[in-house]
Amino acid sequence: MKPASAALTLLLAGLGDAASWDVTVGKGGKLKFDPETVAARTGDTITYHFFSKNHTVTQSSFDKPCQLLDKGGFFSGFTPTASDSVEAPTTFTITINDTKPVWVYCSQTTGNHCQSGMVHAINAPTMGNTLDAYKEKAKGAPTSAAPANGLPVGGTRVLHVDVGLNGLTFTPNNVTELPGTVVEFNFNPKNHSVVQSSFDKPCQPLDGGGFSSGFIPTSSPKPGVQFQVVINDTKPIWYYCAQTTGNHCQSGMVGSINAALTGDKTFDAFKVVASKASPPSTIPPHAPLGGSLSVNGSLIASLNGSVLALPAWKDYVSQIPKPGQNDQWMMGVAGGGAIANYNWGNNKTLSDDATRRLQLLHYMDNALLVYLTTGVGKLTGGAWAGVYPETIVGLFRSMGAQAYFHRSTASDVLQHFNKPMPDVCEFNWPRSGSDDDNADNYVQAVLTLIMLEIGLLLDTVTTAASTDPWLAPCLASAIGAKSRMAGVIGLMRNHTAVPAPREVALSPNLVYSYLQKKYIRSCPSETLQSWNTPLPPLNITGRVNNPATGLLTTIQVSLEQSDKQPYYLAFLGPWGQVLYSPLSKDGVAEVPRDLYAYVWVVVTHEKDMTLRNLFSSSVAGPEMIWVSKP
Numbered sequence: 001m002k003p004a005s006a007a008l009t010l011l012l013a014g015l016g017d018a019a020s021w022d023v024t025v026g027k028g029g030k031l032k033f034d035p036e037t038v039a040a041r042t043g044d045t046i047t048y049h050f051f052s053k054n055h056t057v058t059q060s061s062f063d064k065p066c067q068l069l070d071k072g073g074f075f076s077g078f079t080p081t082a083s084d085s086v087e088a089p090t091t092f093t094i095t096i097n098d099t100k101p102v103w104v105y106c107s108q109t110t111g112n113h114c115q116s117g118m119v120h121a122i123n124a125p126t127m128g129n130t131l132d133a134y135k136e137k138a139k140g141a142p143t144s145a146a147p148a149n150g151l152p153v154g155g156t157r158v159l160h161v162d163v164g165l166n167g168l169t170f171t172p173n174n175v176t177e178l179p180g181t182v183v184e185f186n187f188n189p190k191n192h193s194v195v196q197s198s199f200d201k202p203c204q205p206l207d208g209g210g211f212s213s214g215f216i217p218t219s220s221p222k223p224g225v226q227f228q229v230v231i232n233d234t235k236p237i238w239y240y241c242a243q244t245t246g247n248h249c250q251s252g253m254v255g256s257i258n259a260a261l262t263g264d265k266t267f268d269a270f271k272v273v274a275s276k277a278s279p280p281s282t283i284p285p286h287a288p289l290g291g292s293l294s295v296n297g298s299l300i301a302s303l304n305g306s307v308l309a310l311p312a313w314k315d316y317v318s319q320i321p322k323p324g325q326n327d328q329w330m331m332g333v334a335g336g337g338a339i340a341n342y343n344w345g346n347n348k349t350l351s352d353d354a355t356r357r358l359q360l361l362h363y364m365d366n367a368l369l370v371y372l373t374t375g376v377g378k379l380t381g382g383a384w385a386g387v388y389p390e391t392i393v394g395l396f397r398s399m400g401a402q403a404y405f406h407r408s409t410a411s412d413v414l415q416h417f418n419k420p421m422p423d424v425c426e427f428n429w430p431r432s433g434s435d436d437d438n439a440d441n442y443v444q445a446v447l448t449l450i451m452l453e454i455g456l457l458l459d460t461v462t463t464a465a466s467t468d469p470w471l472a473p474c475l476a477s478a479i480g481a482k483s484r485m486a487g488v489i490g491l492m493r494n495h496t497a498v499p500a501p502r503e504v505a506l507s508p509n510l511v512y513s514y515l516q517k518k519y520i521r522s523c524p525s526e527t528l529q530s531w532n533t534p535l536p537p538l539n540i541t542g543r544v545n546n547p548a549t550g551l552l553t554t555i556q557v558s559l560e561q562s563d564k565q566p567y568y569l570a571f572l573g574p575w576g577q578v579l580y581s582p583l584s585k586d587g588v589a590e591v592p593r594d595l596y597a598y599v600w601v602v603v604t605h606e607k608d609m610t611l612r613n614l615f616s617s618s619v620a621g622p623e624m625i626w627v628s629k630p
Contacts, residue, residue, distance in 0.1 A: 029084040033120035052084035066114035066141035074154025094155040107146040170255040174267035191217035202274035203249035203281040214287025229291035242283035350417040365407035372400035425523040455506025502574035509615040538621035552627040572600040580607040
């Protein structure tokens, strides 16, 4: 896994890139937590996995081992299971709130587990109140204590149920569980659902309520789809798969929680009733109901029906939604959706300038989407799998989803006014296996595209304010999100996140020129009105930094100066700032003071030009450089 920069390490602490610890309880028939001690950081999680006999995870104090903590504390509940090698389907997870020592024991009195050494510590000191000292005190402790109600507290008790793992079955399909337990259904290939029913109508939704996951079609062995419900009491819970192809419910794909062990309403009796139920099974028209549905950790609020459509990332690049449409899966990943109200009002037309700029934005968004989605594929299961921790991969996944909705601003407006939209082009992605095909270059390319789009958005908002004022706030709403993306990636590049006071604006001509030369290989059709003949790329061949401050002081570029006219290097800084430095015959220029973070540079044959008319005198570029110290 790629090590994080110092700045990124600080970010991860705030983003929850905490460690996840696993501790076994009673594995191998031993009265033991393994490991017995854990050195955890704030924000880390510890998940306890239970094995044979009937164990608990209970918090105490150092001075009173085997006894409940006087105030607060966690308790897993008793977790009986038969095997000493196969863990129980139930786990218990706690989150570490600080680095103070935490003392833990098993409160099983049969066999005096705590007094027999079944204790555990988190962040135990190496001297004084050590784990060994705690274990020694436990030997003489009174009878172990557990909460009177026996219910879990202070952590999350989860019953893990696999859906369709080994055919038409839930695994496990019949359990006794405590109130407060979260039942987590994990979906496997084919097309299954989890729907609550009654004993008498096993293959029909529960009258007046109940839960439903909706149908989850997938061919992936680990699609990352989970449906969670909470057990509120000890009443029996009956559920089934509503898939009618193959009559899953009638074929035995049913389950129960807290069913009676004897009598006429046991799980086995429920299964018999289901086998005799008249097909077809049914499912509520909308989902999820009565629980939470998530895909790779992103909550899905609604399926727009009862079927989850698991997406392929690449499909989203060419998929243009109609105005007002929101893909629920992408909303969950992005943390929001498309613009709800454009305030079209009485606007019957879109200005030509706004049309061209929106087409360029759409063109720009296509490039960013292709890079983000292709990179996510490589980071999750491709050549770069494991390079970054899952938290960072999740950030790029979220950026891709946000970029998808940012693009909808341009596509919605262009569709509304019946304007053509650019096709998705072929991009200059590094050849697979080449030296350039690596995660570092990918991260830098994404950052450059984001900064390029921020510059275009700023310039477009400025002009739209006078030509199409209703459009300006719609476009501006994406700048903040793009800036946050750039800040996060800046930390990954070992740069401070937001060192510049304002973002850098770029004219459409410069944006188009950079895109064409750096990223575009070919396009299927030219629906985008060309802004200009792209400038030659600007190749930076040397940089000199002040050793004391780290600031960039001198830059050298490769440029053929065939005529005698002077050349300048224009530095495009925050919000319209343009500073010039003479370019020597060998391509060297001094970097002006008072520039911060990322700036864009362009070679010109005139100076004192404003950003608006800079392109007319430009010779090469633009190119993005970092001028500040990290």
